[in-house]
Amino acid sequence: MPGLQLQNISLSFGAREILSGVDTSLDLGCRTALCGENGSGKSTLMKIIAGITPADSGNIVKTSGFSVSYLPQNAVITSSLPLNKEAETAFDPIKKLVEEKDSLATAIASKKEGEAGLSKLLEQYAQVDDKIERSGYLLRAKKIQTVLTGLGFSDQDLNRPCRDFSLGWQMRIALARVLLEEADLLLLDEPTNFLDLEARYWLLDFVKNTASGVLLVSHDRYFLDQVSESVAELFMGRLKIYRGNYSFYEKQRETELATLVAQYKTVEERREQLEGFINRFRAQASKASLVQSRIKELEKLPVVERPPSVKHIHFPFAEEPKPGNDILRVTNLRHSYGGQDVFSNLEFTLARNERLVVVGINGAGKSTLLRILAGVQPASGGKVVYGEHVTPAFYSQDLAQTLDPAQTVFESMETMTPTALFPKLANMLGAFLFRGDDIKKKTSVLSGGEQSRLLLLRLLIKPGNLLILDEPTNHLDMASKEVLLDALMTFSGTIVFVSHDRAFIDPLADKVLEIRNAKARLFHGNYSYYRERIEKENADQNETMSGEAGIAKKHAIEPENDQETAHDAMKKKRALLRKYDREEEELCRKIDSAAAFKKELEERLALPEVYMDGEKMRELKEQIKKTESLEQKHVEDWEKVSQERHKLMSSNH
Ligand SMILES: Nc1ncnc2c1ncn2[C@@H]1O[C@H](COP(=O)(O)OP(=O)(O)OP(=O)(O)O)[C@@H](O)[C@H]1O
Ligand SMILES: [Mg+2]
Known part of the structure; x- marks a missing residue:
C-alpha cells in the first residue's frame, strides 16, 4: 500500500x-x-x-x-544539550501525547459515572494511550541506550554536550x-x-x-x-x-549500460588517441598531413553521452622534489584524551612509495593519528620525524571549511593551482568529472560528492610527496572512487590513509596499521592478508580458548604469505605503467632526434659541394629516406605504446 x-x-x-x-x-x-x-x-x-x-x-x-x-x-x-538529553528529544512528539493523556485523565476524574461526554473521553484516552504504548516511549531509556551503543558511543559520551x-x-x-x-x-x-x-x-x-x-x-x-x-x-x-535488491538492479543496469558503454568507449578511445597524436606532432611541419587527416577524423567523431560509471582519467601530477628513502619515522608515539590513551607506544617507519592504510574501530584514534602525522595536532608524547625533502599534504572532510561559498568551482581551483599546471587545469577538472557548466557553479551548491571531488582536486593539484588522507572516498559514487583510485595509483609519492571501503583499500594499500585497544600493530601485507591473519587469530583464539597457549600461538603466526592477490596485480599494473611512460618518453626523444637529423641532412642538400656532386647527392637523398622511415617507425611504435598504456589505464584493477 x-x-x-x-x-x-x-x-x-x-x-x-x-x-x-x-x-x-x-x-x-x-x-x-x-x-x-x-x-x-x-x-x-x-x-x-x-x-x-x-x-x-x-x-x-x-x-x-x-x-x-x-x-x-x-x-x-549544534545543540548544547548532553548526548543523552539530545537523544531524548526524539521523543518530544510523544511527550505531547503524554501531556494530552494526563489532561484527559484529569478530565475523566472530574466526571461522574454516566455523565455526558465521559465515554468519548474514555475512548480518546484509550487511543492516546495506545499510541504512546506503540511508540516505545515507556521503554525509551533502553532504546536510547541500544541505539547509541550500536552507533559506537561509549558510556562516558552520554553526558558530553553534542556540540563538542x-x-x-x-x-x-x-x-x-x-x-x-x-x-x-x-x-x-x-x-x-x-x-x-x-x-x-x-x-x-x-x-x-x-x-x-x-x-x-x-x-x-x-x-x-x-x-x-x-x-x-x-x-x-x-x-x-x-x-x-541491489544486485538485481546492477545486473539489469549492466545489460542496459553495456551497449551504451561500448559505444562510448570506442569513440572516446579513438578521440584520445587522435588528440594525443595531434598534440604531440602539431608543431612538426613534416607531420602536417598526418596531423591534418587526424584532425578531420576527430571532427567527424560522433558525440556520445557519457554513461554513468565510466572512468575517464589521466591525472598529471605536479612534479615534486624527490625525497630520500626514509619518509617518516614514528617513535614511542602516544595520545590521550581526558587521561585515556587512544594509542601508546606506537612505532613504525614509512619508506618512499609505500601505501599504508590505518584501520580500527570507531574512536580507535585513526583520525587523531593522521592529524598528528600531518602535523596539524600535537601528540601527547613521542615523536614524528619526516625524512629529508618530505612535503606532506593532508585531506580530511574538515577541509570543506576552507571553501569560499562565494567562489565558483573554477575560481576555487585557480587560487590553488601552480602556474606550471595552469594550462592543464581544465583537463584536470574534467578528469575529476567537472564538465561544461559544472565549473561555473558556486561551491555552496555542490552536492556531497561534488564537494569531496573538489576538495580532493584542490589537494592533489599540489600533493607534495606524502599524502595523508582521512576517509577520502566518503560521499564518492563508484565512478568518482575509480577516478580517485586511478589518480592515486599513478601518484609516485607515499600515501597514508584511512578508509572503510574495501574496494578502495584492497588495490591501494601495501601495509596495514591496526589500532586496537590503544595498541598498534603493523602488518607487512595488503588488506586481504591482514583480514586473513585476523581471522586466523580469532579462530585460533576460539580453539584454544584463552590463556598462555592461545597467546603464544597467536604470536607464532608469521607474516609470510605469497599469493597472487589484487594487490600484486595492482603493483604489476603500476610497474607496467611506469614502463610505458619510460618507453613513450624514449620514443619521443628518438622521434625528435630523427627529425633533427633529417633537417640537418636536408640543409646539406643545399651545399654547393653536395649539389654539384651527383653521387653525393644520391647518397644524401638515400640517407634522408632512411631517416624518414626510421622516424616513421618510431612514430608508429609511439602510437602502439600510447594505445597499450591507454588500454591498461582503462582496464579493471
Ligand atoms: N542551489 C543550487 N543551485 C544550482 N545547482 C544546485 C543547487 N543545489 C544543488 N545543485 C546541483 O544539483 C545537482 C544535484 O545535487 P544533489 O545534492 O541533489 O546531488 P546528489 O545526487 O545528492 O549527489 P551526491 O551523491 O554527490 O550527494 C548537483 O549537480 C548540484 O551541484
Ligand atoms: Mg547527496
Whole structure:
C-alpha cells in the first residue's frame, strides 16, 4: 500500500533540470535504495520529500498521519544539550501525547459515572494511550541506550554536550535521533559515511528489522544489497524503479549500460588517441598531413553521452622534489584524551612509495593519528620525524571549511593551482568529472560528492610527496572512487590513509596499521592478508580458548604469505605503467632526434659541394629516406605504446 506518492515532481537549477517529472510511490514499510551518480539529484529529491525544498511543480501525497524523518547528508548537531538529553528529544512528539493523556485523565476524574461526554473521553484516552504504548516511549531509556551503543558511543559520551563532538560523531548523533523517532518513513542520506564497519553492521541490522519504510542513499554496495527490496535510480532527471535488491538492479543496469558503454568507449578511445597524436606532432611541419587527416577524423567523431560509471582519467601530477628513502619515522608515539590513551607506544617507519592504510574501530584514534602525522595536532608524547625533502599534504572532510561559498568551482581551483599546471587545469577538472557548466557553479551548491571531488582536486593539484588522507572516498559514487583510485595509483609519492571501503583499500594499500585497544600493530601485507591473519587469530583464539597457549600461538603466526592477490596485480599494473611512460618518453626523444637529423641532412642538400656532386647527392637523398622511415617507425611504435598504456589505464584493477 503506498504511504507516499510523488506526482510529476520537477525541479531545475538555472538551465539544468535536476528532476524532470518524477512519478513514483513509496510503499509502507518498504526499503528502497535511491541510487544515481554524484550530482544526479538524490539529496535534492530527499529534501523535497522531507518538505525542506519546494519542487518547481508536482505534488506529494501522503496518507493521513504519515510521518517522515530525515537525515541530511551533512548533518551537524549544534545543540548544547548532553548526548543523552539530545537523544531524548526524539521523543518530544510523544511527550505531547503524554501531556494530552494526563489532561484527559484529569478530565475523566472530574466526571461522574454516566455523565455526558465521559465515554468519548474514555475512548480518546484509550487511543492516546495506545499510541504512546506503540511508540516505545515507556521503554525509551533502553532504546536510547541500544541505539547509541550500536552507533559506537561509549558510556562516558552520554553526558558530553553534542556540540563538542567532531563532525563525524555529530552525524552519528543526528542518525541516532532519526532512528529513535521511528517515523513511518526514514529518509537516510548517506548514513554509512561516517560509520566504521562495526557500526555499519549494527545499522544494517536495525534497518532490516525496523517496521518503518526506508529510502536510503549510500555508496556502500554491500549495505545496499542487504537492505534494499527495490532500487530507485535517478538518471538524467528521471526516476526508474527496479523491483529487486541491489544486485538485481546492477545486473539489469549492466545489460542496459553495456551497449551504451561500448559505444562510448570506442569513440572516446579513438578521440584520445587522435588528440594525443595531434598534440604531440602539431608543431612538426613534416607531420602536417598526418596531423591534418587526424584532425578531420576527430571532427567527424560522433558525440556520445557519457554513461554513468565510466572512468575517464589521466591525472598529471605536479612534479615534486624527490625525497630520500626514509619518509617518516614514528617513535614511542602516544595520545590521550581526558587521561585515556587512544594509542601508546606506537612505532613504525614509512619508506618512499609505500601505501599504508590505518584501520580500527570507531574512536580507535585513526583520525587523531593522521592529524598528528600531518602535523596539524600535537601528540601527547613521542615523536614524528619526516625524512629529508618530505612535503606532506593532508585531506580530511574538515577541509570543506576552507571553501569560499562565494567562489565558483573554477575560481576555487585557480587560487590553488601552480602556474606550471595552469594550462592543464581544465583537463584536470574534467578528469575529476567537472564538465561544461559544472565549473561555473558556486561551491555552496555542490552536492556531497561534488564537494569531496573538489576538495580532493584542490589537494592533489599540489600533493607534495606524502599524502595523508582521512576517509577520502566518503560521499564518492563508484565512478568518482575509480577516478580517485586511478589518480592515486599513478601518484609516485607515499600515501597514508584511512578508509572503510574495501574496494578502495584492497588495490591501494601495501601495509596495514591496526589500532586496537590503544595498541598498534603493523602488518607487512595488503588488506586481504591482514583480514586473513585476523581471522586466523580469532579462530585460533576460539580453539584454544584463552590463556598462555592461545597467546603464544597467536604470536607464532608469521607474516609470510605469497599469493597472487589484487594487490600484486595492482603493483604489476603500476610497474607496467611506469614502463610505458619510460618507453613513450624514449620514443619521443628518438622521434625528435630523427627529425633533427633529417633537417640537418636536408640543409646539406643545399651545399654547393653536395649539389654539384651527383653521387653525393644520391647518397644524401638515400640517407634522408632512411631517416624518414626510421622516424616513421618510431612514430608508429609511439602510437602502439600510447594505445597499450591507454588500454591498461582503462582496464579493471
Ligand atoms: N542551489 C543550487 N543551485 C544550482 N545547482 C544546485 C543547487 N543545489 C544543488 N545543485 C546541483 O544539483 C545537482 C544535484 O545535487 P544533489 O545534492 O541533489 O546531488 P546528489 O545526487 O545528492 O549527489 P551526491 O551523491 O554527490 O550527494 C548537483 O549537480 C548540484 O551541484
Ligand atoms: Mg547527496
